[in-house]
Amino acid sequence: MGLKPNYTFETFVVGNNNNLAHAAALAVAETPGHVYNPLFIYGGAGLGKTHLMQAIAHFIMQNNPDLKVLYVTSETFTNELIESLKNQKMTNQEFRNKYRNIDVLLIDDIQFIIGKESTQEEFFHTFNALYDANKQIVISSDKPPKEMETLTERLRTRFEMGLTADIQIPTYETKMAILNKKSEAEGYNIPDDVKDYVATHIKSSIRELEGALTKLVAFSTLSHQPLTVEFAEDTLKDLISPEDKREVTPELIIQIVADHFNLTPEDIISQKRNAEISKPRQIAMYLCRTMTDTPLEQIGRYFGNRDHTTILHGYRKVNKEVTNSIETRSLIEILIKKINPS
Ligand SMILES: Nc1ncnc2c1ncn2[C@@H]1O[C@H](COP(=O)(O)OP(=O)(O)OP(=O)(O)O)[C@@H](O)[C@H]1O
Numbered sequence: 645m646g647l648k649p650n651y652t653f654e655t656f657v658v659g660n661n662n663n664l665a666h667a668a669a670l671a672v673a674e675t676p677g678h679v680y681n682p683l684f685i686y687g688g689a690g691l692g693k694t695h696l697m698q699a700i701a702h703f704i705m706q707n708n709p710d711l712k713v714l715y716v717t718s719e720t721f722t723n724e725l726i727e728s729l730k731n732q733k734m735t736n737q738e739f740r741n742k743y744r745n746i747d748v749l750l751i752d753d754i755q756f757i758i759g760k761e762s763t764q765e766e767f768f769h770t771f772n773a774l775y776d777a778n779k780q781i782v783i784s785s786d787k788p789p790k791e792m793e794t795l796t797e798r799l800r801t802r803f804e805m806g807l808t809a810d811i812q813i814p815t816y817e818t819k820m821a822i823l824n825k826k827s828e829a830e831g832y833n834i835p836d837d838v839k840d841y842v843a844t845h846i847k848s849s850i851r852e853l854e855g856a857l858t859k860l861v862a863f864s865t866l867s868h869q870p871l872t873v874e875f876a877e878d879t880l881k882d883l884i885s886p887e888d889k890r891e892v893t894p895e896l897i898i899q900i901v902a903d904h905f906n907l908t909p910e911d912i913i914s915q916k917r918n919a920e921i922s923k924p925r926q927i928a929m930y931l932c933r934t935m936t937d938t939p940l941e942q943i944g945r946y947f948g949n950r951d952h953t954t955i956l957h958g959y960r961k962v963n964k965e966v967t968n969s970i971e972t973r974s975l976i977e978i979l980i981k982k983i984n985p986s
Pocket residue numbers: 651655656657658662687688689690691692693694695696753786822850851854
């Protein structure tokens with residue numbers, strides 16, 4: 645049934661992004677069919693749904709070996725259903741026996757069956773047969789039942805009958821704990837500042853977090869280079885996607901421009917007209933126009949409710965200087981690097 649041996653509760657790091665899902669999974673594993681039925685776990689890609697589902701399967705198989713446990717992806721369920729309808733490999737009766745004569749059904753990535761009517765229909769009957777016999781059902785999905793648009797109402801209400809638990813994006817602390825656990829398990833020796841770099845820059849998926857760690861260790865071993873933050877920056881530049889970089893906003897630009905000229909953001913947005921302030925202010929306006937998609941009216945609001953024509957004037961003035969003066973050009977380049985360091 646394709647279980648990964650290391651997808652157990654022991655290797656699963658609990659953080660506040662997944663503690664409800666983890667507690668529910670453990671409760672279900674300890675007393676299948678008696679607590680939350682079905683248990684519906686949802687969350688984004690690579691956040692640990694499969695790991696948790698398989699941990700339930702491992703736990704039950706170890707502690708309750710008489711129970712029949714079946715873990716499948718909804719893709720396998722669909723493919724086997726199609727085969728059975730065509731009477732290939734298995735008959736429809738064999739299909740039903742396989743999915744109904746069990747004590748625990750764990751079905752991963754249910755979102756793949758929801759667009760297909762005949763599969764939904766068959767799953768509906770499978771669900772009812774198991775549920776009526778007090779058998780445990782665990783389902784995972786990338787979104788909660790209420791957001792699954794093509795799901796039939798009768799399946800939606802069934803999915804919501806037990807407990808719905810989500811897994812969120814991990815916090816920095818959870819990511820560090822996962823990196824530590826994984827390094828320990830694999831015998832990696834990774835400096836703390838490198839782990840900190842990875843945990844700070846990989847934001848949305850634990851799969852990517854693990855991938856980054858493996859890549860760093862492999863590349864540093866192969867190239868005989870020490871594992872430093874600089875090495876990590878260079879090696880991981882393709883993995884760190886634009887959305888993982890910090891967002892450039894007018895506020896950030898105003899802050900950085902103010903810092904650069906030893907001013908405060910309040911100076912920049914003030915009505916003061918002396919050149920030491922008005923010049924940096926126009927540079928900030930220029931950078932807001934070129935580095936963000938914020939409309940001029942909105943930029944005006946960031947600059948103490950100035951009119952959009954004032955912003956446009958500031959932008960044009962600096963733009964002209966950028967074309968004509970090397971100093972202004974290099975100043976702008978420095979500021980752009982400070983705003984968007986990668
Ligand atoms: N809390 C955690 N502790 C330790 N490892 C974790 C944790 N969460 C996820 N992982 C690891 O991250 C990787 C991705 O997890 P998994 O495959 O379970 O994600 P998923 O949510 O099922 O993703 P998908 O929706 O793409 O199927 C796995 O190697 C898993 O072991």
